[in-house]
Amino acid sequence: MSAAETPASIQAFVDATNREDADGFLAVFAEDAVLDDRGRKFRGRDQIAEWSRSDNMGVHSHLTLVSLKPGTEESAFTATVSVKGNGYNGIGTMTIHVDGQHIASLVIS
Numbered sequence: 001m002s003a004a005e006t007p008a009s010i011q012a013f014v015d016a017t018n019r020e021d022a023d024g025f026l027a028v029f030a031e032d033a034v035l036d037d038r039g040r041k042f043r044g045r046d047q048i049a050e051w052s053r054s055d056n057m058g059v060h061s062h063l064t065l066v067s068l069k070p071g072t073e074e075s076a077f078t079a080t081v082s083v084k085g086n087g088y089n090g091i092g093t094m095t096i097h098v099d100g101q102h103i104a105s106l107v108i109s
Contacts, residue, residue: 006068007098010077013106014063017056025052030102037108059087071095075104 016024035042064082079094095107
């Protein structure tokens, strides 16, 4: 999947994280979105903001989208992401469901 085919919400998630733009980051998520970080669930923008402060922007994560493939469900994608920063470093997989211009759910595995 080329960058031109990457859904805008997924690209905005990566870009906002790399700029450490908290408002832009939260705007990417639907108001009732769910983020699951290896079993720790965060529901809604307020809890996702808490996660970002402790596990994402708070540790200066920098994301590189290595690959993005269509998932098994409509509007779902499997992303391989390289992460660098003061927290987790390495390659990870995310399952992302988009709903229009927003991320409805993001599961980090």
